[in-house]
Amino acid sequence: MxxxxxxxxxxxxxxxxxxxxxxxxxxxxxxxxxxxxxxxxxxxxxxxxxxxxxxxxxxxxxxxxxxxxxALAEEQTQRQLVSDLLDKAFGGSAEKLVMQALSSKKASREELQQIRKLLDQMEEK
Amino acid sequence: MxxxxxxxxxxxxxxxxxxxxxxxxxxxxxxxxxxxxxxxxxxxxxxxxxxxxxxxxxxxxxxxxxxxxxALAEEQTQRQLVSDLLDKAFGGSAEKLVMQALSSKKASREELQQIRKLLDQMEEK
DNA sequence: TATTGTCAACGAACACATTCGTACTTAAAT
DNA sequence: ATTTAAGTACGAATGTGTTCGTTGACAATA
The missing domain is CATH 1.10.10.10 (Winged helix-like DNA-binding domain superfamily/Winged helix DNA-binding domain)
Known part of the structure; x- marks a missing residue:
C-alpha cells in the first residue's frame, strides 16, 4: 500500500x-x-x-x-512548494516571503484588497 | 567578461x-x-x-x-526564487502565492501588522 | 489483406547535483 | 628535520532529470 x-x-x-x-x-x-x-x-x-x-x-x-x-489538487501542491521554499530560502519567515511576492510582481488593487480580507480572517481566529 | x-x-x-x-x-x-x-x-x-x-x-x-x-544579497536571491516559483507553479498570480504563504505557516500578529503596512505603502504609490 | 498511423514501453545518452576518497601542498608542532 | 595537521584540487561513483530513438502492439484505412 x-x-x-x-x-x-x-x-x-x-x-x-x-x-x-x-x-x-x-x-x-x-x-x-x-x-x-x-x-x-x-x-x-x-x-x-x-x-x-x-x-x-x-x-x-x-x-x-x-x-x-x-494526484493532488493545485492548492495542495502549491502549499507544499511554498512551505519548501520557506524552509530552504527564507529561514521560515512567511513575512519575508510575502514581501518578496508582493514586490516582485505588482499586484492589482483587487488582489491587494483580497489579501487584506485574508489578513482580517486570520486575525479574527 | x-x-x-x-x-x-x-x-x-x-x-x-x-x-x-x-x-x-x-x-x-x-x-x-x-x-x-x-x-x-x-x-x-x-x-x-x-x-x-x-x-x-x-x-x-x-x-x-x-x-x-x-555574490548576491539575500533579498535579491529570494526575489529571484519567488519569481521563479510564481511562474512555474502559480501561473504568475502573486495573490495566490501570498495566500499559501500565509496559510502554510501561522504568521505572528507582528508579522501580520508588518504586512498590512506593506500593503498600505503599495496602495499609496 | 496490406499499409499506414497512433499509441505505450523501453533503453540509451547526456547533463547536473551530491557525495566522498585520495593526492598534493603548505603551515605548525615536536 | 620529521611528523602532524589543515587546506585545496581532483577525480570517481551514484542518483536524478530530461531528452529522444526504436520497437512492438493495435487500430484504421486503402
Missing amino acids: ENLPLPRPTDGDLSILRVLWSDGASTVREIHDKLNGGTGYTTVLKLLQIMTDKGLVTRDVSARTHIYTA | ENLPLPRPTDGDLSILRVLWSDGASTVREIHDKLNGGTGYTTVLKLLQIMTDKGLVTRDVSARTHIYTA
Missing part, C-alpha cells in the same frame, strides 16, 4: 501538472499539444510514466489511450 | 548561502561547522568550488585558507 510522502515535483513535472490542473484529465497527446514548446511526444510520455511511479499523477489504462489525472 | 544570468541555486547551494548571509564571509571550515548535518568537509568544499564557477559566490584566495562571500 503505497502511502509515502510525495516527492517535490520537478520543473518538467510542474509544466505538465499545470495543464492537468487547468484542463482536467488528459491524454498524452492533449498535454503534448498544449505544451507547444520544444518537447517531443515521447518525452512527455516518459515524464508522465515517471510521474505515475512517483505518485504525482494517476492514470486510467482501461482504454488503449491512457488518461492521466493530477 | 563573465556577466551571464546566474543559475538558480540548488538546495545544497542554498544551505551554504544561508550561512554566508547570516554570518558574512566565511571559510570552508566555518561553513562546514555551521552545517552540523551529515555533509563531510570535502563535500562542502566541492560545492563551494562549483558555486564559484557558477558565480553564486566569490572567494578571496590571497591567503592559504580561502574566504567565500555570497
Whole structure:
C-alpha cells in the first residue's frame, strides 16, 4: 500500500501538472499539444510514466489511450512548494516571503484588497 | 567578461548561502561547522568550488585558507526564487502565492501588522 | 489483406547535483 | 628535520532529470 510522502515535483513535472490542473484529465497527446514548446511526444510520455511511479499523477489504462489525472489538487501542491521554499530560502519567515511576492510582481488593487480580507480572517481566529 | 544570468541555486547551494548571509564571509571550515548535518568537509568544499564557477559566490584566495562571500544579497536571491516559483507553479498570480504563504505557516500578529503596512505603502504609490 | 498511423514501453545518452576518497601542498608542532 | 595537521584540487561513483530513438502492439484505412 503505497502511502509515502510525495516527492517535490520537478520543473518538467510542474509544466505538465499545470495543464492537468487547468484542463482536467488528459491524454498524452492533449498535454503534448498544449505544451507547444520544444518537447517531443515521447518525452512527455516518459515524464508522465515517471510521474505515475512517483505518485504525482494517476492514470486510467482501461482504454488503449491512457488518461492521466493530477494526484493532488493545485492548492495542495502549491502549499507544499511554498512551505519548501520557506524552509530552504527564507529561514521560515512567511513575512519575508510575502514581501518578496508582493514586490516582485505588482499586484492589482483587487488582489491587494483580497489579501487584506485574508489578513482580517486570520486575525479574527 | 563573465556577466551571464546566474543559475538558480540548488538546495545544497542554498544551505551554504544561508550561512554566508547570516554570518558574512566565511571559510570552508566555518561553513562546514555551521552545517552540523551529515555533509563531510570535502563535500562542502566541492560545492563551494562549483558555486564559484557558477558565480553564486566569490572567494578571496590571497591567503592559504580561502574566504567565500555570497555574490548576491539575500533579498535579491529570494526575489529571484519567488519569481521563479510564481511562474512555474502559480501561473504568475502573486495573490495566490501570498495566500499559501500565509496559510502554510501561522504568521505572528507582528508579522501580520508588518504586512498590512506593506500593503498600505503599495496602495499609496 | 496490406499499409499506414497512433499509441505505450523501453533503453540509451547526456547533463547536473551530491557525495566522498585520495593526492598534493603548505603551515605548525615536536 | 620529521611528523602532524589543515587546506585545496581532483577525480570517481551514484542518483536524478530530461531528452529522444526504436520497437512492438493495435487500430484504421486503402
